[in-house]
Amino acid sequence: MTIQKVSTLLLFGATGDLSHRMLLPSLYGLDVDGLLPEKLKIVGTARSELDDDSFRASAVAALREHVPTDFFDHSRADQFAARLSYVQLDAKDKPGFAKLAERIDPADGLAIFLSTAPSLFEPTIQGLASAGLAGDEVRLALEKPLGSNLASSREINDAVAAEFPEERTFRIDHYLGKETVQNLLALRFANVAFEPLWNSAHIDHVQISVAETVGLEGRSDYYDGSGALRDMVQNHMLQLLALVAMEPPADFDATSIRDEKVKVLRSLRPIGPDDVPNHVVTGQFGAGAIGDQPVKAYAEELGRTSQTETFVALKAHVENWRWAGVPFYLRTGKRMPARKTEIFIQFKCIPHSIFAKRGAKTRPNKLVISIQPEENIRLMVMAKTPGLDREGIRLREVPLDVGLRDAFADTRRRIAYERLLLDLIDGDPTLFVRRDEVEAQWQWIDGVRASWEQTGLEPKVYGAGSWGPSAAIALTERDGVQWHD
Numbered sequence: 004m005t006i007q008k009v010s011t012l013l014l015f016g017a018t019g020d021l022s023h024r025m026l027l028p029s030l031y032g033l034d035v036d037g038l039l040p041e042k043l044k045i046v047g048t049a050r051s052e053l054d055d056d057s058f059r060a061s062a063v064a065a066l067r068e069h070v071p072t073d074f075f076d077h078s079r080a081d082q083f084a085a086r087l088s089y090v091q092l093d094a095k096d097k098p099g100f101a102k103l104a105e106r107i108d109p110a111d112g113l114a115i116f117l118s119t120a121p122s123l124f125e126p127t128i129q130g131l132a133s134a135g136l137a138g139d140e141v142r143l144a145l146e147k148p149l150g151s152n153l154a155s156s157r158e159i160n161d162a163v164a165a166e167f168p169e170e171r172t173f174r175i176d177h178y179l180g181k182e183t184v185q186n187l188l189a190l191r192f193a194n195v196a197f198e199p200l201w202n203s204a205h206i207d208h209v210q211i212s213v214a215e216t217v218g219l220e221g222r223s224d225y226y227d228g229s230g231a232l233r234d235m236v237q238n239h240m241l242q243l244l245a246l247v248a249m250e251p252p253a254d255f256d257a258t259s260i261r262d263e264k265v266k267v268l269r270s271l272r273p274i275g276p277d278d279v280p281n282h283v284v285t286g287q288f289g290a291g292a293i294g295d296q297p298v299k300a301y302a303e304e305l306g307r308t309s310q311t312e313t314f315v316a317l318k319a320h321v322e323n324w325r326w327a328g329v330p331f332y333l334r335t336g337k338r339m340p341a342r343k344t345e346i347f348i349q350f351k352c353i354p355h356s357i358f359a360k361r362g363a364k365t366r367p368n369k370l371v372i373s374i375q376p377e378e379n380i381r382l383m384v385m386a387k388t389p390g391l392d393r394e395g396i397r398l399r400e401v402p403l404d405v406g407l408r409d410a411f412a413d414t415r416r417r418i419a420y421e422r423l424l425l426d427l428i429d430g431d432p433t434l435f436v437r438r439d440e441v442e443a444q445w446q447w448i449d450g451v452r453a454s455w456e457q458t459g460l461e462p463k464v465y466g467a468g469s470w471g472p473s474a475a476i477a478l479t480e481r482d483g484v485q486w487h488d
């Protein structure tokens with residue numbers, strides 16, 4: 004495969020929050036590390052009235068605010084800003100796209116990043132096509148949300164496919180850009196120790212938790228129309244589940260990895276109305292405190308009452324030979340006591356304990372993969388407690404711990420978007436989500452929502468700063484399982 008070099012990155016939504024907090028700082032990081040093509044130009048566009056100089060100044064201000072202080076350097080920021088220019092454009096104004104075509108020659112290699120609301124995707128794509136900016140040399144990256152259900156996701160995908168073939172479409176799930184998420188692949192497929200145990204014969208259950216302390220973060224219109232299931236489970240958490248559950252791919256390439264992930268997503272057992280009471284819990288945070296900081300209830304933060312869930316816990320099953328009978332418990336919520344993204348694998352008990360007659364108890368092994376903020380892989384194993392007990396033997400659970408931050412202390416921690424922007428520029432879609440994956444994700448999520456709507460499930464209030472409603476604890480305790488908090 005010959006990879007077309009990119010000479011221009013065209014950034015829609017260049018004045019927005021995502022651009023300021025993540026995209027420009029990521030591009031700055033890549034530039035400082037010498038990873039951007041030397042001649043790469045970055046053209047920002049939005050409706051705001053800016054010229055090149057004022058856009059550059061606003062970009063440098065964003066870098067100053069969002070790049071860690073020990074990595075921000077004024078002269079490097081100015082050098083980076085020299086790559087930037089700006090075109091004022093309303094994405095709904097088709098003839099206006101001619102202004103972009105005056106500045107950009109797609110034949111030189113063009114990557115486009117849509118960091119705008121999805122309602123603008125279709126007019127933007129049509130505008131690009133009308134101005135000749137959707138040709139063979141052009142790649143298109145799209146931010147989430149890619150629809151709010153399967154039907155709307157298909158509409159977006161169809162609109163994209165009308166001008167950009169799948170191999171030039173880069174759907175972002177920023178969790179795939181996180182080092183620790185990619186490390187899951189390394190753990191599973193660069194080591195011989197885990198794969199023989201990675202199945203229902205040895206694994207009792209899997210927990211995936213994404214706990215956040217933040218609330219609406221100024222995105223109330225979007226979030227209240229979405230809720231935790233569609234905001235977090237449909238994309239990030241199902242991608243994590245797919246990476247945990249997939250078969251070993253033949254290669255680390257886009258087709259092999261995505262083929263295996265989509266098989267998992269299609270094997271998710273639908274949750275029907277009868278399953279809802281034992282498989283789904285939703286919650287909405289009430290007033291409370293995180294640490295010593297008082298936190299308002301969701302309805303107060305939103306300014307109105309709402310039935311939107313800010314917490315969801317699910318019991319899912321992957322119906323295939325490897326995972327038959329292994330529950331995957333998923334849980335995510337806002338305004339929880341701590342920020343924590345973690346995959347917890349509970350192995351089964353040993354088949355027979357040679358220590359039992361000596362009074363020693365064994366516990367099943369556990370593997371804890373901490374994705375953020377800690378970056379750790381910890382295997383809990385049984386060890387003998389030191390001592391000369393005549394009566395018997397004492398065993399204790401101890402961690403075999405790999406602190407990834409310490410192990411790679413000499414490496415800068417990168418923003419997930421650095422990986423993704425670099426791959427977009429290089430034309431490598433491995434860490435982007437293919438259409439069939441997104442649609443399989445939506446199909447399952449739509450089923451969950453339809454079932455909970457049919458059963459009239461309503462979110463239970465949980466105190467901000469707690470781990471969610473008590474019903475979420477009951478969801479696992481019914482199976483004799485405790486959440487790993």
Ligand SMILES: NC(=O)C1=CN([C@@H]2O[C@H](COP(=O)(O)OP(=O)(O)OC[C@H]3O[C@@H](n4cnc5c(N)ncnc54)[C@H](OP(=O)(O)O)[C@@H]3O)[C@@H](O)[C@H]2O)C=CC1
Pocket residue numbers: 015016017018019020021022048049050051052092093094095118119120121123146147148225
């Ligand atoms: N912020 C975040 O952390 C995350 C955001 N996302 C998604 O990324 C996308 C962008 O998010 P975010 O940056 O937060 O949103 P913002 O509302 O902060 O920014 C939206 C951007 O789109 C531009 N815009 C709005 N309307 C038009 C238009 N008609 N024509 C051209 N440009 C327009 C705005 O600029 P102007 O007003 O000048 O036109 C602005 O640059 C959204 O889909 C969001 O859901 C996904 C994950 C995280």
Ligand SMILES: O=C1O[C@H](COP(=O)(O)O)[C@@H](O)[C@H](O)[C@H]1O
Pocket residue numbers: 215217234235344
């Ligand atoms: O996509 C989203 O992700 C963030 C959480 O991302 P993280 O990298 O901080 O874990 C979440 O806050 C937001 O609601 C959601 O849209």
